[in-house]
Amino acid sequence: MKKNKGLLGSYLLLIPGVGFILLFIGSSIFITVAQSFGLFSITGHSSLTLENWKTILSMQESIDSLLFSLKMGVLSSIGTIVVAFPIALYFRKGGVGKGMLGSIIKIPLFIPALVAAFLIVNLLSFHGLINSLLLALRIIKEPLRMLNDRFGWGIVLIQIWKNLPFVLLIVMASIASIRDDTIDAAKNLGAGYWSILLRIYIPLAMPGILVSMILMFIKAFGDFPIFSVAGPVYPTSLSVRMHLMATLHQEWDKAAVIGVIIFVTTFIVIWLYSRLGELVEGDES
Amino acid sequence: MTEVKQLKSDPTPLHLIIEKRKKRFYILLTLFFGLVQLLWVGVPIVMAVMWSLVDPANPWSFPDMFPPSISPHQWQYVFKYTNIARALKTSYAIAPIAVVLSFILSLPTAYVMGRKNIPGKKIFMLVVLLPIIMPGMVVALFLSRVFTSFGLSQSFFGLVLAHTLMGIPYMIRVLTTSFQAIPQDVIDAAENLGATTFVKIKDIFLPMIRPGLLAGMIFAFTASIEEFNLTFIIGTPTFETIPTILFSFMGYNFIRTNASVVALIMMTPNIIMLFIVERFLKSDYLAASLGKM
Numbered sequence: 035m036k037k038n039k040g041l042l043g044s045y046l047l048l049i050p051g052v053g054f055i056l057l058f059i060g061s062s063i064f065i066t067v068a069q070s071f072g073l074f075s076i077t078g079h080s081s082l083t084l085e086n087w088k089t090i091l092s093m094q095e096s097i098d099s100l101l102f103s104l105k106m107g108v109l110s111s112i113g114t115i116v117v118a119f120p121i122a123l124y125f126r127k128g129g130v131g132k133g134m135l136g137s138i139i140k141i142p143l144f145i146p147a148l149v150a151a152f153l154i155v156n157l158l159s160f161h162g163l164i165n166s167l168l169l170a171l172r173i174i175k176e177p178l179r180m181l182n183d184r185f186g187w188g189i190v191l192i193q194i195w196k197n198l199p200f201v202l203l204i205v206m207a208s209i210a211s212i213r214d215d216t217i218d219a220a221k222n223l224g225a226g227y228w229s230i231l232l233r234i235y236i237p238l239a240m241p242g243i244l245v246s247m248i249l250m251f252i253k254a255f256g257d258f259p260i261f262s263v264a265g266p267v268y269p270t271s272l273s274v275r276m277h278l279m280a281t282l283h284q285e286w287d288k289a290a291v292i293g294v295i296i297f298v299t300t301f302i303v304i305w306l307y308s309r310l311g312e313l314v315e316g317d318e319s
Numbered sequence: 320m321t322e323v324k325q326l327k328s329d330p331t332p333l334h335l336i337i338e339k340r341k342k343r344f345y346i347l348l349t350l351f352f353g354l355v356q357l358l359w360v361g362v363p364i365v366m367a368v369m370w371s372l373v374d375p376a377n378p379w380s381f382p383d384m385f386p387p388s389i390s391p392h393q394w395q396y397v398f399k400y401t402n403i404a405r406a407l408k409t410s411y412a413i414a415p416i417a418v419v420l421s422f423i424l425s426l427p428t429a430y431v432m433g434r435k436n437i438p439g440k441k442i443f444m445l446v447v448l449l450p451i452i453m454p455g456m457v458v459a460l461f462l463s464r465v466f467t468s469f470g471l472s473q474s475f476f477g478l479v480l481a482h483t484l485m486g487i488p489y490m491i492r493v494l495t496t497s498f499q500a501i502p503q504d505v506i507d508a509a510e511n512l513g514a515t516t517f518v519k520i521k522d523i524f525l526p527m528i529r530p531g532l533l534a535g536m537i538f539a540f541t542a543s544i545e546e547f548n549l550t551f552i553i554g555t556p557t558f559e560t561i562p563t564i565l566f567s568f569m570g571y572n573f574i575r576t577n578a579s580v581v582a583l584i585m586m587t588p589n590i591i592m593l594f595i596v597e598r599f600l601k602s603d604y605l606a607a608s609l610g611k612m
Binding site: 040041044045047048049050051052054055056058059061062063065066069074121124135137138139140141142143144145146147148149151152153154155156157163195249252255256257258259262263273276277280286289290293296297300304 | 348352353357359360363364370423424425426427429430431432437438447449450452453454458460462483484487488562565566569575579585589590593594597
């Protein structure tokens with residue numbers, strides 16, 4: 035009986051934090067889902083309907099937006115981890131001036147996403163620094179189009195620049211937990227650099243790598259500000275499309291459908307992550 | 320061949336030579352990394368500084384690598400003709416309130432998460448991350464419907480609540496890790512000596528979570544300063560914060576010089592804060608709090 039009472043107290047203490055989050059995020063999810071099926075509509079009358087889903091799913095633009103957002107998510111998360119992992123390995127070894135370098139590389143973490151987008155836009159723009167340099171060095175004859183380009187390289191670069199420290203911190207922590215003994219033992223048994231990297235560092239750092247890749251994917255997938263600054267005119271990312279639909283065309287119900295698509299994708303990715311996480315941890319034991 | 324000869328004439332043993340080479344290699348590597356990092360972070364910032372100092376009488380255009388002449392004109396212009404001063408005030412008025420509010424709301428939750436074994440803890444930990452994980456624009460757009468129906472949109476209190484929502488996840492996660500780190504012995508000893516709940520909170524919990532609290536406050540503060548989606552949907556046009564002002568310079572009418580000024584205004588305090596709090600802000604706080612979902 036006493037134990038139950040303590041448990042109840044614990045749950046009560048959770049209310050201010052978890053309850054606050056659930057109240058707001060939960061109501062937001064609820065409204066999104068309800069509106070996508072035509073309920074709680076703010077324009078016209080409300081009735082349960084699949085009409086909005088049919089319209090959105092039959093539009094080629096929606097499919098293009100979805101594919102584009104997925105592409106940005108995947109490329110940003112792979113790109114960031116590819117850049118961050120070698121740096122994390124370097125920081126593990128340590129050396130002269132490591133502390134200072136560590137602070138410098140953390141700067142983008144404290145630079146808001148919009149500012150980061152702006153900073154990189156200055157470099158990438160048609161007559162920006164990179165194009166000027168390449169022209170001056172006669173590597174290219176015409177300035178490259180890296181901003182608002184159809185493929186979205188500009189967005190990927192901004193995402194990598196802004197989120198590198200974040201991913202770096204997570205990956206560094208998981209690399210730091212690898213014991214030197216393990217590495218020494220492998221070296222003793224004749225393992226080369228590559229096999230140490232592939233068979234020790236990467237597998238043991240896998241939990242950190244997975245989390246950071248998932249978080250990066252979700253960030254880049256649902257991103258609004260970076261896309262609207264550096265993205266192509268067409269296709270737009272899902273968030274931008276949803277925002278336009280809701281505010282410009284006042285088609286909130288259809289925007290809600292896109293919202294649900296974004297939510298569902300996010301949840302699928304998190305679910306996949308938890309399955310993968312179980313697999314990774316299962317391998318260890 | 321030459322290698323072998325050298326080894327014969329040189330009395331230094333082979334492993335020392337390798338050691339020395341390795342050392343030299345690491346120094347080179349450090350220099351290389353340092354240079355790349357300086358360029359990686361420094362060049363974009365320097366570019367923004369240069370753009371913010373462009374003299375409108377002598378525009379900076381394509382073949383020039385540097386602005387032909389500099390003037391403070393852009394800075395004066397931005398402060399005179401835009402709402403930046405008010406936006407700064409709004410931003411820095413909301414952030415501290417949001418930080419305090421998220422601390423108060425997080426404390427009991429973090430205590431339970433860190434010190435109690437309750438069923439469903441894993442799920443609660445995931446729920447706590449939702450505001451960061453969930454795509455900001457979707458949440459903002461449809462939360463605004465909820466806010467409107469409660470009369471909270473376009474209000475200062477609504478913005479504070481929204482910013483609190485974005486700060487709470489960091490706060491709970493970091494504080495939870497701090498609570499976990501308190502050794503049970505200390506609490507047991509205090510209880511043995513007859514400490515009441517109040518004394519335990521005052522003399523054990525609060526002092527021991529202080530470093531984590533600072534890290535959490537910094538994260539919540541920066542989260543509030545850079546919060547864009549919710550502010551953009553719920554606050555504009557009544558309330559403008561620095562991010563929404565910057566967005567207005569970067570959207571339909573892209574004015575690079577004005578945007579540079581606003582960008583610099585927005586990031587300078589953050590960077591200064593980063594260097595001041597660097598020693599408190601051990602990287603493991605963020606990693607420990609977000610490294611697991």
